[in-house]
Every structure is written in C-alpha cells, then in structure tokens.
Amino acid sequence: MRQAPLYSRSRRAPAGASSVAPETPVAADASPAATPAVAPSRWRGWFGRHERLLWGFSGAVLVLGGVAGWQAINPAARALTQADIDAAVRHSLEKEPLPSAYAKAYEIIAPSVVRVVGTDGDEPDRAKAEATPDAKRAKPGPLPKAAKPVPGDRKKQTASDSPEPGEPHLSTSTGSGVVIIDNGTILTNLHVVQGSKKLRVTFADGFESDATVVGVEPEHDLAVLRAKSIPDDLQAATMRSASDLRAGDQVIAVGYPFGIGPSVSGGVISGLKRDFRSPQGQRLLNNLIQFDAAANPGNSGGPLVTMDGSVVGIVTAILNPTEHRTFIGIGFAVPIDSAANAAGMPPF
Structure with a gap:
C-alpha cells in the first residue's frame, strides 16, 4: 500500500537530497494564492457584517465628545440653596423696602x-x-378780660371764642x-x-x-x-362686616383731628361690644368697637379701616375722664353694619 509522502517544514533540503524536489500533489480546488489571504479576508468579513454597528458607535463617540467639550467650556451653574434665596430677598428689601400694612390700607381708603x-x-x-x-x-357773651383784643393784633374768632x-x-x-x-x-x-x-x-x-x-x-x-356736586371719578369706600373682627386685629383711623388732615393713625382692636355714654349723659351708645389708634376731636365721622382697606366702623367717641377731650388710648367706633342701615343699604 502506497503511503502519502511526508514534508519537512524546513525550506532547506536535507543533505544528500536530490536537487530536484519530488513532485508535490496539489488539491484540485486550491489555488496558489489562497493560503496567504486567509487573515485579511476574515477582518473584512467581520467589518462588513457589523458596518451599521460600527457607524453607530462612531457617532455616539462623536456626540459624547462634543458634550464633554461643551461642558468643559460652559460649566454647569451651581444649584440654588435656601441661603441664596434668603440673601437675594434681603438685598431686594434693603434696596427698595416694602410699604407698611398701614400705608397700604391708607392708600386704599x-x-x-x-x-x-x-x-x-x-x-x-x-x-x-x-x-x-x-x-x-x-353763645354770644362778653369778652373775658384776659382775652381782650389788642389794637393792631386782632385774633381770628373761633367757635370757642366770644x-x-x-x-x-x-x-x-x-x-x-x-x-x-x-x-x-x-x-x-x-x-x-x-x-x-x-x-x-x-x-x-x-x-x-x-x-x-x-x-x-x-x-x-x-x-x-x-x-350737591361731586368730583369726577369719585371713589366710594369698600365696607366690610365687623362680625368677624377679633381683639388684636390691626386698624387705622383716618380723619381731620383738630382740622388737620387727612391724618392717619394706626392701632389694634382693643375690644368689641362696648357701651359708651357721652360726657353730657344725653346718649348711650352700645355694641361699639373699641380701638387704640389715636383719635381726637375732628376724627368723628371718619372711617375705621382694616388692613385690606375696608371700612368696619365709623369713629364716634373717645374716652377721657378729664375735661381735656383728648385721646388717652381708648376710642370707640360704630360698627359699619349699623352704619349701612342708617344709609338705607342692605345689611351685610
């Protein structure tokens, strides 16, 4: 039985061998250039099968690179904290202080x-x-000696003067x-x-x-x-029931104390459902609002106003046990509920 010839991996012929190489059998379907091209063909095939994946990967790399570059140029802003907000508010208030609640109420009324x-x-x-x-x-009467007019220095007559x-x-x-x-x-x-x-x-x-x-x-x-006649665009006050008032609520009294005004004073509701008798004892008023906003003669008839600019009462009296008729911390107002009835308006 004929055996297949053995081949040496050495390119050099063994000593004593014939210079003529024995005839080597070649497979019928093989070509002389097929063996050296095996590796490159594998890579080309792999790239061909995964071409879309490679393009997508390349695009993602480019996008990530662009984002990283933009962030490097424009670093992200620091997140705001409560301390930052408080500091900004303080700065705004220092630069332009807000008007007081009293000022807002007066502006409305x-x-x-x-x-x-x-x-x-x-x-x-x-x-x-x-x-x-x-x-x-x-009433007309004799001029007191101490108040006799001096020639060339005549004073103006007032209601308290004779x-x-x-x-x-x-x-x-x-x-x-x-x-x-x-x-x-x-x-x-x-x-x-x-x-x-x-x-x-x-x-x-x-x-x-x-x-x-x-x-x-x-x-x-x-x-x-x-x-009998009114100015253009006359503005009526907004009235609000006094039924929900509580002691301690802030109010302002607006009017013309001693003819000076308009004047505004601020305080709080001191009490509710108070009674008051006039110094002459001629009239007893009840269900009054007691307040401590300064009021003096001339404030009578003016509004008592809450911080939203609504009228809750009509200033009507002050309590002073002396004869000076000046404010010592206790004023009274008729609730606007009663005042609305006096004007023929429906109750609140």
Missing part, C-alpha cells in the same frame, strides 16, 4: 375720606372750622366723613352736623361742595349726607 364743615351762618369760615373741630356752638364787639357771630364745627356711594353719599356722625344750618364737604382731591342731611340714626350717632 384715602380717596374716599372727606372733611365735613358745619356752620350756623351763611358762609362757613374755613380757618375757624380748622381751628375748632367738633366744637360746641358758642365775638368781638361789632363783629357778627359765626359758629363752626369740623368733622370727618367717608363716601359710601359714588353719587356723593357720605356717612358721618350726627353730632358733627347737628345744629348746623349749612354743611360743606371737601373731597380728597380738594373739590368742595355744599351738602344736605338725607338721613339720621340718633341711636347710633350717625348722619347721612348728600353732596
């Missing part, structure tokens, strides 16, 4: 507050009214009021206008008009006035 001047003559004297708010009508010889007597009083209907309906105290033959009101923009009494409610010391 100011266009609706009026000055009310009453006189028992034909022509009210504004200087006299400003000097003697809520004054009692003076008339000088040869001068007509004119008594005036000044109080406050608040517009409750934009047709010129004004709410004030009855004692501000009682006994006056002529009434004149001055609105917030300086516009003046005569006024008449169209309604009274003596049990609550309230009077309703109607101005």
